[in-house]
Amino acid sequence: MVKNKIVSSPADGEVQKDFSQPKKGTPKLCGSNYPLSILFVVVNEFCERFSFYGMKAILTLYFTNFLHWDDNLSTAIYHAFSGLAYFTPVMGALVADSWLGKFKTIIVLSIVYVIGHIVKSAGAIPTVGDQKMHVGLPMFGLFLIAFGTGGIKPCVAAFGGDQFEEEHAFERRRFFSFFYLSINAGSLLSTIITPLLRADVQCFGGDCYALAFGVPAALMVIALIVFILGSGLYKKLPPQGNILVAVCKCIGFSIVNRWKHRRKMYPKREHWLDWATEKYPKQLIKEIKMVTRVLFLYLPLPMFWALFDQQGSRWTLQATRMNANFGGLILQPDQMQTINALLIVIFIPMFDMGIYPLLRKCNIDLAPLKRMTIGMILAAVAFIAAAAVEVKVQSTVKPEPAAAESYIQFLNLADKNISITLQGQNGFPVTMAPNQDPDDYIKLKLNSPNQPFSFALKYGNVETKCQQNLSEMEAYSIALYKEGTTLHCKLLQDEKSKPQKGTAIVRFINAYTDDINITLGEEDFGRVNKSLGSSQYAIMNRGHYKATCKVGTTNYIFDVGLIDFGAAYTIILDKKPGNANLTFWKTEDIRANIMHIAWQIPQYVLMSAGEVMFSITGVEFSYSQAPLNMKAVLQSGWLLTVAFGNVLVLIVAKAAYLEQWAEFVLFACLLFAVSIIFSIMAYFYKYVNSEELERPEEDNEEEIPTPNKSILLNTVSKQTKM
Template sequence: MGTADENGEDLKKDFSAPKKKVPTICGTNYPVSIAFIVVNEFCERFSYYGMKALLTLYFIHFLHWDEDLSTAIYHAFSGLCYFTPVIGALIADSWLGKFRTIIYLSIIYVIGHAVKSVGAIPIVGGHTEHVALSLTGLCLIAFGTGGIKPCVAAFGGDQFEEEHKEERRKFFSIFYLAINAGSVISTFVTPLLRGDVKCFGGDCYALAFGVPGVLMAIALVVFLAGSSLYKKSPSQGNILMEVGCCIGFSLKNRWRHRSARFPKRTHWLDWAEEKYKKTLISDIKMVTRVLFLYIPLPMFWALFDQQGSRWTLQATRMNLSFGTFVLKPDQMQTLNALLILVFIPIFDMGLYPLIKLCKINFTPLKRMAVGMILAAAAFAVAAIVEVQVSETLIPAPAPRETLFQVLNLAERPVDVTYPGSDVPFDTFHPLQDPSHYRRLTLEEDAQDVSFDLRYNSMDITCNQTFHGEKAYSLTLFTRGGQLECKLLEDDIKKPAKGLAALRFINSLQDDANVTISGKSFFVPKDHGVSAYQTLERGVYKKVECAVGSKKYDLDVDLLDFGASYTAIITKNSDENIEVTKTEDVQANNVNVAWQIPQYVLITAGEVMFSITGLEFSYSQAPVSMKSVLQAGWLLTVAFGNVIVLIVAKAAVMEQWAEFVLFACLLLAVSIIFSIMASFYQYVDLTEPTEEHKDKAELNDSGSGKEKVEEQLQLHPLKKTKI
C-alpha cells in the first residue's frame, strides 16, 4: 500500500523493516504514552472547570457588574469555547498536526490563565485594567481550550495499534473519567480557595484563578514529557474544508444552471458531481440529514449551561448550611459531575435494558427528546424554588414611595399613628423587632411626614423628611425624660454571596468601638449609628466592645445567610453592656438542598440527550465525516450560549419568570424536534450504498486509510463532558 507525493510518484512502504516496539503498561496492550495524555486531560479539565466555576461571582463581586451583564459575559465566554474547536481542527488537520497544535495552543492557554489571574489582583491598576486583563485572559483561554478540544482525544486514539481496538475503546472511558474527575475536584476546591483564603482584604480570586493556571502549566509539562513515546501522525488535510467547498460548489453550480432547460437532479448536492466524487457527495448527504436534526438542539444547551450562572446566583440567595458543614454557592456545580458518574451505569445497565425488556422501542432520538423534557422540568423546578427564595426579598420602593419601620429604643411602649394607617394606632414595645416594613406613598420626591406619638400619656408630634425609593428606620428614644425621634436610612438589599450585613445603634452616653471578625464598627454616642458591614455567616458569642476605657464582651449570636441586622447597644440593670438584635432583611430560609431535584433532572437529561446524541451522530455518519459531525455538535453548544446571552440582555423579567420562559421554550422545541425525528429513517452504515461500493479507490491510497483510521479514533462510546 502506498502514498502519492506531490509529483505523483508512488512511495512504497518498506514492509520488510522491523516494526518499532511501542512501550506498554505492565505488559498490557496499553501504550505508556496514554498515561501522559490522561494526566494531561485531568489537569486541563481541572483548570477549565475550576476557573469557570468562579466566573459569575467574580464578575459581580470583583468587577462589580450586574447579574444580567455577568450572565451575558459568562455565556459569551462559554460560547466562544465551543466556536474555537472548529479553528483548532482546521489548524491540526491542515497545518500543524495534532501534537504541535496541542503544544502551541496549550501555551496560549497557560498565558490566558496568567493574564486572568493578574487581572484578579486588586492592586494591579484600576477597574479598567482589571476588566481589560480579565477579558483578554478569557479570550486566550477560550482559544486554548477550544482549540485543543478536538485534538486530544483523537491524539490519544492514535497511540493504539490497529489490532487493539478493544483497548482503544476502554481508553476513551478512562479519558472521560479523567474529565469528570478533574471537574468534580476543581469545582469543589476552587470555591474554597476563593472564599476561605483571604488576600488583599477580601476573597482571594487571584489565588483561585492562579491554581487552575498552575494545573494547566502542569498539563503542558506532562504532555511534553511523553513526547518521545508518542505516535505523531502528520496533518492529512481537512475534511471540514473539503465538505464546505463541495457544498459551496453545489450551490454555485445550481445557481449557475437555474434555467429550466437544464435537467433537474434528485438532490441539490448532486450539482457537485462535475467536480467531486460520488462517495463524498453521498457522505455529505448523510451528514446534512443529521445536521438538520441539530437545528433545535442549541436550546437544550441554553438551559444546561445556566448551572454556572443563574443557578449559582440562585444558590447565593439560599441557606448553605448543612449542620457543621457550610457549602459555597459555586460548589453546587460539583453535583452535576458527581451525578454523571452515578447515572451512566444506572442508565446503561439498568434503565435502558429494563425499557428494552418491556418491548418499548426507545430509539436514540426518543431518548434525546426525553432528555429535553427533563431539562425543561429542571427549570420548572428551579422556578418554583426561586419563588420561595424571593419571599425573603424586600421589594424595592417605587418612585415617590418610601419604606419605613419603627424602632422603639425608649423604656416604655409607644403608640404610633402614621399616615395611611387603617387602625387608630400601633403599639411598639421597647426594643421590639418590627415584623415588616410599611410602605408610604409620597406626593413629591421628598415630603415632610408627621407622626403622632403617645408616650407616658403624653402626645408628641414627630416630623421627618422622607425621600422616594428609600427605606428608613424611625427610631424613638428619650432624652431628659422627653420622647424624641430620629430617622436612619436603611439598606434593604440582600447582602451578596450569602453574607450577613450588620450595623450598630449606640444608646449609651459614650462612643463605642466594636470589633468583630477583624472588622471595626465605630458607633457614635447618643443613639448614633455605624455603617453597615458584611460578615461571614456564623455565631459570634464574644464580640469585643470598647466604651471609654472599659472593654466588654457582647453576644451577637447568629448572623445568618443573606440577613441584614441592626444591633442596639444598651446598658442593663447590672450596669453591663449588652446588645438586642433586630432582623431588618430576612435571612435565607430556603436550604440549598432544594436545588438537588433540579440538578438531578438536568443531569438525567444530559445523560439521555448528550451521550445519546453523540452515539447517534457517530452511528449515522460515514467514517470520513465523523469530525464534521463533531464540529457540528460542538457548535450547538456554542449557539445555546448565544441564546442565553440574548435572553439575559433582552428579557426584562423576574428570575422565576425567566426560568419558566426557558422551560416553555425547551418544551416547545422538544415537540418540534420529536416531529422532525419522526420523519428520520435510521441508516445501517455496515451495508454500503451504491456510491460506496467503489471505496476500494479511497482505501487503495495510504492517506485515505489514515483518514479512516483517524476518524475511527474519534468515536468514543461514552462522553460525559464536552
Template sequence: MGKKKGYLAEEQGGDEKRKSPTICGTNYPVSIGFIVVNEFCERFSYYGMKAVLTLYFIHYLKWDKDLSTAVYHAFSSLCYFTPILGALIADSWLGKFKTIIYLSIVYVIGHVVKSVGAIPDVGDSTLHIGLSMAGLILIAFGTGGIKPCVAAFGGDQFEEEHTEERRKFFSIFYMSINAGSVLSTVITPILRSDVQCFGSDCYALAFGVPAALMIIATVVFIAGSGLYKKSPPEGNVLLHVCKCMGFAIRNRWRNSDHEAKREHWLDWAEEKYPKRLIAEIKMVLRVLVLYIPLPMFWALFDQQGSRWTLQATRMNMDFGAFVLKPDQMQMLNALLILVFIPIFDMGVYPLIGLCKIKLTPLRKMAAGMIFAALAFGAATIVERSVIETVVEPPPASTSLLKVLNLAEGDISVGVEGHAGLFPQPIASYQDPGEYKSLPLNGFTQAVTVTLTFNGAKHYYVKSFSEEEAYSLVVHNDDLGIHCNLVKDNIKKSENGMAHLRFINTLNEDFNITVKDEHFYVPSGFGISNGEFVVREKYPNVRCESRSRNVTLDLGLLDFGASYTFILRGPPEAIELTKIEDVHANNVHIAWQVPQYILITAGEVMFSITGLEFSYSQAPANMKSVLQAGWLMTVAFGNVIVLIVAEGAGMEQWMEFLLFAGLLVGVCIIFSIMAYFYTYVDPDNLDKMYGDEATEEAEDDLQKNPKDGMDMRELGQSESGRSTKM
C-alpha cells in the same frame, strides 16, 4: 496511503518499522498516560476557573447579575465556536500535536493574564476589566482550539486492530474529565473564600491555581513528545464539504434556466464531485437539520454555573459538619454523571425494554429535554421560596419604612397623607416586622411624622428618597420624645455574609470588634456604621469603653441576614436585643439537589445519546463535520441565555419558567421532526457505490492533482472526537 487517517500504527525509522512502547506488555501505549494526565489538569484548570467566574464578575468587578450572566455565557459560547478553528488548524496546517502545544501556550497566557487581572493593586477598574476580558478570550481560543484534538490524538496512539483498548481509553479519558471537574469545583471555591488576600476573597489565587494546573498540563504533554505517534496534517473534511456545497449552489444558480431540475440541490455538484461524497453530505445534512432545535437544551444546561450559582448564594449552605460554598454545588453534576451512566445503561434502559417500549435514540433525546424542562420547573419552585426571605427594593417614587420603638412605653405613629400606614400602637422594643411602602411625590419628599406618646403628640419633618429603605428609631429621655431616620441595608449579600449594626442606649461610647470589622457606637442612642461579616457564631465579641471591657454573645449571624443589635441594660451589665431586619436564607441548598438530578438525567439521555446517534447516522469520514455541528449547538445555546439575560428584564423565577416553557415547545417541534426521520445505515454506501468514489477520484487526479488528492483523502476514515470536554 495504505494506513487509515488518525490511526497510524507505526512510525518509520529508515527501513525499519518500530512500535510505540506499551504499558507492562499490554496493548496500551505508554503515551496515553501523558495524554490522560494532560486532560485531567486541563479540565481542572478550565472548570476551576469557570466555577468562580460568575461570583468574580459580581463581587470583584461589581457587575450586576444580568451583565455577569451575559458575559459568562458569551465566554462559554466562544469556547464552543473556537473548536472549528482548532480543527482547521490541526487538519489543514499544523497537525494535532503542534496545534495542542501552541494553543496550550495561548491557554496558559490567558490564565496568567486572568490571574493578574484579579490582583487588586494592579491598576484601576478599567485595567482589571481589560485584563479579565483579554484573559477569557485567550482561554476560549486555547480550550476551544485543543478540544477537537486531544481525544483524537489519544486515539491515534493505538494500533488499528486494538479497538477494544481504544474504546476503554476513551472511557478512562472521560473519567479524567469528570475527575478534574469534580476536584476543581470543590477546591477553587475554597481558595476563593477561605483564603483571604488583599483584605477580601482571593480571586487571584482561585484563578492562579488553575493557571498552574494548565502549565503542568502543557509540560506533561510536551514531556511525552518522544513517545507519540504524530500524524501529519491530512486536510480537513469540513473544508471539502463546504467546497462541495458551494459548488452545488453556484452551479445551480448558473444553470437553473437551462437545465431540468434535479432531485436534490446537492446533485448540482455531480459535475465535479463523486456521487458517494454527495450522498454522504446529504446524510449529514439530514442530521444537521435535526440539530436546529438542540441549542435550547444547552441554554438550560449551562445555567448551572450562572443563574443556579446565583440562586445558591441566597440559600442556607450549612450541612452541620461542613458549610458548602455556592459555587461548589456545580460539582454535583459531574458526580451524578459518573453514577447515572451505568444506572441508565444497565438498569433504566433494559427495564424500559422489558416493558416492550421501543426507546429510539431520538426518543431518548426528547425525554432528556423534558427532564431539563422539569429541572427548571423545580428551580422555579425553589426560587419562589428563596425570594420570600428577600426584601424587594422599592420601585421609583416609593420608599420603605418601619418603626423601631426604644421608648419606655407604647407609641402611635402617623405619616402625613398615609393615616393607615401604622394602624396599631407600637410596643417598646417590639420587633418592627415587615417594611411598609411609602409613596413619594418625586425623587425626594419631606414628610411630616406624628408621634403620640403618653397622650402628647409630637411632630417631626423627615426627608425620604425614592428606592431607599428606612428605620424610624424612636426613644425618649428627660427632655421628651425623639426620633432619628436611618437608612437600612435590605440588599442580601451574594456571598452569604451577614450584615449588622449596633444602637447604643447607654451613656458611654463603645468600640466593638466583630472578626475583622470595627464598629464605633456613640452613647445616647447613637447608631454605628453597618458592615458585612462572615456567617458564623460569635459567642465572644470584644466590647470596650473607657471604663470597662466586656464580651458580647451575638449568637449565629446567619446567611444573608441583616441584624440590628441594641445595647441596653443596667450600668453594671450589658444586655443585647437582637432584631432581624432582613430574614436569613432559610431555604436549604439541599433543595437544589432535585434540579441537579433532573438536569443530569436529561444530560445522560440527551447529550450522550445525541453523540451516539450522530455518529451512527454519518459516514466515518464525516464525523468531524457532525462534531462541529454538535459543538455549535452548545455555542448557540449560550447565545440564547446571553440574549435573554440582557433583554428579558424579568424576575428570576419567571425567567426560569420561561426557559422551561420554551424547551417544552422546542421538544414538541423536535419530536415532530424525529417522527418523520428515517434511520439509515452509512455502511450501505459501500454497497451502493462500491469503489466509484475511488475511480472518480483517480480520474479527477489526472485532471487536477490537487483536487484529486482531496477526493482520495475523503475516502479515508477519521477518528472521532469527544465533545463532553
C-alpha cells in the same frame, strides 16, 4: 476503471508512511483491546477539565463580588465567555486537520491556555495595577482561555478515538463513556476545591480569587506535561488537509452550479450536492452528504445547552438567595455545581452498565437520537423544577419599596412602651417595647416623591409628635429616645435591597454617651459617634461573631450571635438605666434566607440525567457518523451547538424582561417544543455504519479534467503527508 481518489506523493527522498493503522505491538491496558495511550489522554482530560470547570465555577461570583458587576452583566459576560469557548473549536479543528495535526494542535493551544490562566490569576490580585487593569487582565485572560480550551476540544476526544482500531468499536464506545467520566471527575473535584479556596482562604483582605484561579492554572500545566509524556505511545494520524475549506468550496460550487442551470433542462439529480460532481469527486461529495445530514440534526440542539449552562449562572445566583447550612456544614453557592459532577460520576456507570442493558433485555433498544430526545425532555423538566423553587424563594423575600411607597420601622431606645399613631395609613397604631426587634416594616403610601409625615407618640402619660420627611422607594428606621423627660426621634436610612450573594450586611448605631471604636470579627467599623451615630453597612459572611467595642481605654466584648445568609442587621449599642456599662441589642431588618438550598437538588438530578443521555450520546454519535477525515470537523460542529446555546441565553435574558421564574418556564417550554421537532427529524435520519464510512465510492470512468485535479490537490485530504 479510473478512481478519482487524489493522494499526494511523497517528496523526493521521503519515505511514504501509513499512519492509518496502529503500530504493531502497540501497548495495551492489562491485555485488553484498550491502547495504553488512552490513559494519558484521559488523565490529560481530567486535569484540563479540573482547570476549566474550577475557574468557571467561581466566575460569576468573581464578577459580582470582586469586580462588583450586577447580576445581569455578570450573567452576560459569563455566557459570552462560554459561547466564545465553544465557537473556537472550529478554529482548532481547522488547524488540526489542515496544518498541525491533532497532537501538535493540542500542545500549542494548551500553552495558550496556560498563559490565559496565569493572566487571569494575576488580574485577581487587588494590588496589581488599577481598576482598569483589574478588568482588562481578566478579560484578556478569559479570551486566551476561550481560545485554548475551545481549540483543543474537538481534538482531544477525536484523538482518543483515533487510538482504537476499527474492529474495536465496542471498546471505543466505552472509551467515550470513560472519557466523559474523567471530565466529570475533574469537574467534581474542582467545583469542591476552588470555591473552598475562594471563600475559606483569605488574602489581600478578602476572598482569595487569585489562589482560586491559580490552582486551575497549575492543573493545566500538569495536563500539558502528562499529554507530552505519552507522545511515544500515540497513533498520530497526519493532518487531513484543509478539509473544511474543501467542504465549503464543494457546497458553494454545488449551490452556484444549481442556480446557474435552474432554467435549463438538466436531468433532475437525487441530491442537491450532486450538482458538484462536475468538479469534485463522488467520494468527497458522499462524505459531505454524511456530514451535512448530521449538521442538519444539530440545528435544534443549542436549546439544550441554553438550559444546561445556566447551572453556572442563573442557578448559582438562585443558590445565593437560599439557606446553605447543612447541620453546621456551610455549602458555598458556587459549590452546588458539584452535585452535577457527582451525579454524572454516578450516572455514567449506572446508565452504561445498568439501565441500558436492562432496557435491551426488555427488547427496548434506545437508539442514540432517541436517548438525546429523552435527555432534552429531562432538562426541560429540570427547569420546571427550578421555576417552582424560584417562585418559593421569591415568596420568602419582601419586595423592595416601589414608586409612591416608603417603608418605615421604629426602634424604641427609651425605658417604657411607646405607642405610635399615624392617621390615614395602614399598620397603625403600633406599640413598641424597649429594645424590641420590629417584626416587619410598615408600608406607607406617598402622595409625592418626598412627603412630610407627623407621627403621634405616647410615652406613659406624655404625648408628643415626631415629624419626618420620607422619600419614595426608600426604607427607614425611626429611633425613639429620651433626653431628660422629653421624647425625641431621629430618622435613619436603611438598606432596602436584600444581600444577593449569600452574604449578610451589618451596621452599628451608637446610642451610648461616648464615641465607640467597633470591630466585628475581623471587620473594622472604625469610630462611631455618640448621639445615635451610625456606621456604614459592612458585608459579612455567614457565621457566629463577637464584637469588640472600645470606649476610651475600656474594651467591651459581646457575642452578637449568628449573622445569617441574606439578612441585614442593625446592632444598637446603649446602656441600661442605672448601669454605666455598655449593652447591645440586635435587630434583623431584612430577614435571612429561609428556603433551604437542598431544594435545588431535584433540578440538578434531572439535568444530570438529561446530560448523560444527551451529551455522552451526542459525542459518540458525532464520532461514529463522521468520515475519517472529517471527525474533528463534526466534533467542532457539535461543540458549536454549545456556543449558540449560550448566545440564546443572552438573547432571551435581554429581550424577554421576565421575572426569573417566568424566564425558567419560557426556557423549559422552548426546549419541550425543540425536543418534539428533533424527534421528528431523528425519525427520518438513516444511521451510517462503519463500512459505509470506509468504502470509497467509485466515480465514472471519465477522468477529472486537469484544472480540477489541481484544485483537488490543494483541498482534498492528503492521507500520506505527515
